[in-house]
Amino acid sequence: MKQPLSTVAHTRSGDKGDTSNIGVIALRPEYYPVILREVTPERVKAFFGDRVTGEVERFELPNLGAINLLLHGALGGGGTVSLRIDAQGKTYGAALLRMEIEID
Amino acid sequence: MIRIANGQGFWGDWLEAPVRLVDEGPIDFLVLDYLAEVTMSILQKQKQEDPALGYARDFPPLIGRLAARLRERNIKVVANAGGVNPVACARAVLAAAPGLKVAVVHGDDVFHRIDEFTGKGYEMRDMDTGEPIASIRPRILSANAYIGAFPLAEALDTGADVVIAGRSTDTALTLAPMVHRFGWRPDEYDKLAAGTIAGHIIECGAQCTGGNCQMDWQAIPDMANIGYPIIEAEADGSFTVTKHAKAGGRVHSDVVKEQLLYELGDPHRYMTPDCTADFTTIQLADTAPDRVRVTGIRGGARPPTLKLSISYTDGWKSIGTLVYSWPQALEKARAADRVVRQRLETLGLRFDEIHTEYFGYNACAGPAAPPNPDPPEIQLRIGVRGEDRRMVDRFTRELIPLVLNGPPGATGFGEGRPPVREIVAYWSALIPREEIETRVEVVA
Known part of the structure; x- marks a missing residue:
């Protein structure tokens, strides 16, 4: 069944230069495998479209039931160079919660 | 056990937070983080204009306000308020x-x-x-090496009530009292990693006590009186994250998880001057209301290099806005953007980048924003950046005329022309750590 990511996860996002990171945390331990299966770097990159000019990297933190996504080239140059309203990617975590995923 | 509290997540954070941490319950150390990457360049400019400046000017009056209580309760303060002029900061504190x-x-x-x-x-x-750095050499405004917890601990060892650093890492402020009080050695990697992760949890102030927290945010208690975080650190490296009982906010493993992932890179290799911390070893337990116990942290050796934080000028930018109202708010804003771009082209103005956003439609998330086909109002937001200040200046004259000579229904021009700002960009590089020698001075 297709549901938004917000059904199984909460997030927090921020910046490091022109890279935005999004922490995706399972609301319950049993949701973690769903997140691992559904929230792949390819799908995250496609979801943000032209907002992400580089690659998306993913790291797993099973101890926290979480993944850490690095969205490279996602902040219009980042920091003080960027002309964007959200030059720090503060809102990207919330935006990702709309992504539709398959839930068992 | 020692209690280490963070009362400032950045320069500009809530002025009342450190005062409440001192007043509302027991703490042993108050740590305050004032420096962001671009802050150093601002401070370097201030020092060039006045040799007595170049530090976080909020800090001395705060210590003046708290002095009697710090002495009475034997609370020590560790802050990176020194910026590029820690001695001047110390004199102002005295x-x-x-x-x-x-x-x-x-x-x-x-x-x-x-x-x-x-x-x-x-x-x-x-x-x-x-x-290579040669490409920006003439434009450098400031250069600092990130230093770790051991020089700060050495400063605490002198019996100082207030320790003032320049560009220390944020996490070192929290780790230093542990090194000082527990006598941890540079090769006790697991303990240093634990203290570093404690520092990461509290370095953004209320972000680990319910601020900017997505999980059940409507249910965070008494946000107006949110408590700033306290680490109860044990000599074995385990610790508890908490807050004063009567303060607002919430400390729970869900909240702490969000902050653990904040601005994180590779979780296996969180590098600091003190150690390499492994975030995949952290174990969290909710032991009581507003108490999260943290154990199991493993770490590795410190890197052979230190990170340099270098700021440099990188041209000029300006961002202007106008608001368009329903009907066809988005279409009007898009038409206005086309008009501005055509006029800039006709004027022969050249920029490294022209960027347009439609605030209220998809400015924050771009293609990831929810559909909103007929927004009631839209803020058009056009930004330019380039090397030539005169061209950026000229751009700032091109928005307000649209109120009379562009698409209908434009407003929101009350602030006048947008300001032109110099871009101070950030450069990070590595240097062998033996090049950086630290020294502690007690200022009389």
Whole structure:
């Protein structure tokens, strides 16, 4: 069944230069495998479209039931160079919660 | 057990937070983080104009306000408020709070050593782009090495009431009291990693006590009186995250998880001057309301290099806005953007980038924003950046005329022309750690 990511996860996002990171945390331990299966770097990159000019990297933190996504080239140059309203990617975590995923 | 509280997540954070941490319950150490990457360049400019400036000016009056209570309760303060002029900061603290013992840490400021480093063959290539530093040499505004917890602990060892550092890492402020009080050695990697992760949890102030928290945010208690975080640290490296009981906010593993992931890179290798911390070893347990116990943390050796934080000028930018109202708010804003771009082209103005956003439609998330086909109002937001200040200045004259000579229904021009700002960009590079010698000075 297709549901938004917000059904199984909460997030927090921020910046490091022109890279935005999004922490995706399972609301319950049993949701973690769903997140691992559904929230792949390819799908995250496609979801943000032209907002992400580089690659998306993913790291797993099973101890926290979480993944850490690095969205490279996602902040219009980042920091003080960027002309964007959200030059720090503060809102990207919330935006990702709309992504539709398959839930068992 | 020692209690370490963070009362400032950045310069500009809530002024009441450190005062409440001191007043509302027991703490042993108050740590305050004032420095962001661009802050150093602002402070370097201030020092060039006045040799008595170049530090976080909010800090001395805060210590003056708290001095009697710090002394009475034997609370020590560790802050990176020194910026590029820690001695001047210390003198201002002593003027505001006579009788306190103040120590400063020297050695992080390498603004005058760049050519010495280049002469030794260090290219100081940017960690993101790989460019050598020669490409920005004439435009450098500030250069600092991130220093770790051991020099700060040495400053606490002098018996100082207030320790003032320049560009220490944020996490070192929290780790230093543990090194000082527990006598941890540089090769006790697991303990140093634990103290570093404790520092990461509290370095953004209320972000681990319910601020900017997505999980059940409507249910965070008493946000107006949110409590700032306290670490109860044990000598074995385990610790508890908590807050004062009567303060607002919430400390729970869900909240702490969000902050653990904040601005994180590779979780296996969180590098600091003190150690390499492994975030995949952290174990969290909710042991009581507003108490999260943290155990199991493993770490590795410190890296052979220190990170340099270098700021430099990188052209000029300006961002202007106008608001368009329903009907066809988005279409009007898009038409106005086309008009502005055509006029800039006709004027022969050249920029490195022209960027347009439609605030209220998809400015934050772009293609990831929810559909909103007929928004009631839209803020058009056009930004430009380039090397030539005159061209950026000329751009700022092109928005307000649209109120009369562009699509209908434009408003929101009350602030006048947008300001032109110099871009201060950030460069990070590595230097062998033996090049950076720190020194502690007790300022009388």
